[in-house]
Amino acid sequence: MANALQFCATVQAASPVFSKRMHCQSSWHRPSPPLNYNYKFVATSLVLSKRSRRSLKVSCEAANVDLLETNKIDKEAEKKITCVMKFGGSSMASAERMREVAELILSFPNERPVIVLSAMGKTTNNLLLAGEKAVCCGVTNVDSIEELGFIKELHKRTVKELEVDESLIAKTSHAAPFAEHLEELEQLLKGIAMMKELTPRTKDYLVSFGECMSTRIFAAYMIKIGAKARQYDAFEIGFITTDDFTNADILEATYPAVAKSLLGDWISDPAIPIVTGYLGKGWRSCAITTLGRGGSDLTATTIGKALGLSEIQVWKDVDGVLTCDPNIYPHAEPVPYLTFDEAAELAYFGAQVLHPQSMRPAREGDIPVRVKNSYNPNAPGTLITRSRDMSKAVLTSIVLKRNVTMLDIVSTRMLGQFGFLAKVFSTFEDLGISVDVVATSEELDHVVEELEKIAVVNLLQRRSIISLIGNVQRSSLILEKAFHVLRTLGVNVQMISQGASKVNISLIVNDDEAEQCVKSLHKAFFETDISELEWECVSGNGSAST
Ligand SMILES: Nc1ncnc2c1ncn2[C@@H]1O[C@H](COP(=O)(O)OP(=O)(O)O)[C@@H](O)[C@H]1O
Numbered sequence: 001m002a003n004a005l006q007f008c009a010t011v012q013a014a015s016p017v018f019s020k021r022m023h024c025q026s027s028w029h030r031p032s033p034p035l036n037y038n039y040k041f042v043a044t045s046l047v048l049s050k051r052s053r054r055s056l057k058v059s060c061e062a063a064n065v066d067l068l069e070t071n072k073i074d075k076e077a078e079k080k081i082t083c084v085m086k087f088g089g090s091s092m093a094s095a096e097r098m099r100e101v102a103e104l105i106l107s108f109p110n111e112r113p114v115i116v117l118s119a120m121g122k123t124t125n126n127l128l129l130a131g132e133k134a135v136c137c138g139v140t141n142v143d144s145i146e147e148l149g150f151i152k153e154l155h156k157r158t159v160k161e162l163e164v165d166e167s168l169i170a171k172t173s174h175a176a177p178f179a180e181h182l183e184e185l186e187q188l189l190k191g192i193a194m195m196k197e198l199t200p201r202t203k204d205y206l207v208s209f210g211e212c213m214s215t216r217i218f219a220a221y222m223i224k225i226g227a228k229a230r231q232y233d234a235f236e237i238g239f240i241t242t243d244d245f246t247n248a249d250i251l252e253a254t255y256p257a258v259a260k261s262l263l264g265d266w267i268s269d270p271a272i273p274i275v276t277g278y279l280g281k282g283w284r285s286c287a288i289t290t291l292g293r294g295g296s297d298l299t300a301t302t303i304g305k306a307l308g309l310s311e312i313q314v315w316k317d318v319d320g321v322l323t324c325d326p327n328i329y330p331h332a333e334p335v336p337y338l339t340f341d342e343a344a345e346l347a348y349f350g351a352q353v354l355h356p357q358s359m360r361p362a363r364e365g366d367i368p369v370r371v372k373n374s375y376n377p378n379a380p381g382t383l384i385t386r387s388r389d390m391s392k393a394v395l396t397s398i399v400l401k402r403n404v405t406m407l408d409i410v411s412t413r414m415l416g417q418f419g420f421l422a423k424v425f426s427t428f429e430d431l432g433i434s435v436d437v438v439a440t441s442e443e444l445d446h447v448v449e450e451l452e453k454i455a456v457v458n459l460l461q462r463r464s465i466i467s468l469i470g471n472v473q474r475s476s477l478i479l480e481k482a483f484h485v486l487r488t489l490g491v492n493v494q495m496i497s498q499g500a501s502k503v504n505i506s507l508i509v510n511d512d513e514a515e516q517c518v519k520s521l522h523k524a525f526f527e528t529d530i531s532e533l534e535w536e537c538v539s540g541n542g543s544a545s546t
């Protein structure tokens, strides 16, 4: 189909109205079948003849729509990118794992994916530890920091075992070669040692080495085994964020910018994009930022929305989202289906498996997210979509968040009720503390000091939040059963709340009782027949299976 006269245009869709207009224009121009022609998404690509391209330019100007670019296309570009596949640290922990992941990617001949990678294994933790040690170890001792040794050894060994050499790594991108990264990392640690200071901004620069190195090595390996691959640093291709170092938010401008970078290259020379997860660029500072721990999931869903892909896959080391944390209770089972709301709530309340913000772009783009196991690709995993059949659903998953501080605030009646609550929340806002993720007791001292002007405040530490994610249409059944289990254990619930999204009931208990509660709740809800559950509750003669 492609010939010298054909071009591809990438335009930025502003609204459904535009899409409609676009539709008219496309029939008017009579283009060949669209590359990525989807009404809902930001970037729309069309294959056009040279004459149509000129007319499209005029029409776009008239419709006040950005024509991002028109490129000559080749045959390969007619096959659009289909999905994004994200592989986390656990999937990329060694040369052996990288080989398996490469094989896995190539085992889907009908997919043309964008790959998002995290740092290898525990590299991010090791980089942070190395940074903390550098603060107090003195410049001359930096090269003997144990974690720096681990990082160097892991990456050099991986390069050697995969048999990718420097020249191959250099071919993967225009950026600095791999050896220079290790060199620069050591220099940075020496700088930290000299300054005796590790700011959040420096922390983000420091941890970025993990993803920058893993993607370069992996892209080089893909090229070595004959695949076409191209490495990208997210902060160079339009991941624009707030300047909240260590926990930055993706800004809206990211979507068209990322679409433009990735589609532009794909159209002119298709190659599997291998993108660094977790990283961005602060819009004011222009410095490297990170999206919060586990942020590569968010990178993947952002790319999914930016390109209007049909699926987002996040590959983990477990068979999908499970009924509870397998580290607490090994009999946790995979949950086959979840809604975006359920998954977001689960992540927000502490399930390590997904980044708390990662569902937002997927929900906005209405793109299904599949959570799969890179160690067991045949397992069906979890499919996360906008809605699902809830007719049989009671409880979906149990999440535990430990070491939470509970503030018990009683008004001294100096303010009316509305004024009192407003003052309480503005105190948290002024001090930049998010309720539910209060970090240190030092921060809390200020909160207590402020609140004591209007209330009696009790600080209750070492508490846990147990979140019951499920069908809150059946909240009476869930609560009845849960309280029955907890009463049998002799546990006193200290607070209860139902989330605004109506998929979550949260209970606060003491830290030292929490794990046992989760185990017993799991047995009662997931290892008991549901009809039995309802019968027990109706007849009132059931007993908790603990
Ligand atoms: N409800 C849950 N479902 C699945 N995994 C969970 C859950 N809660 C905690 N986890 C933990 O999350 C891990 C997977 O997430 P993560 O380590 O972030 O993967 P990756 O680094 O590959 O992205 C699992 O190994 C598991 O120990």
Ligand SMILES: N[C@@H](CC(=O)OP(=O)(O)O)C(=O)O
Pocket: 087, 088, 089, 090, 118, 119, 124, 125, 210, 277, 278, 292, 293, 294, 295, 296, 297
């Ligand atoms: N490497 C970063 C980002 C990330 O998403 O990692 P993982 O996918 O391994 O959770 C971290 O450890 O936080």
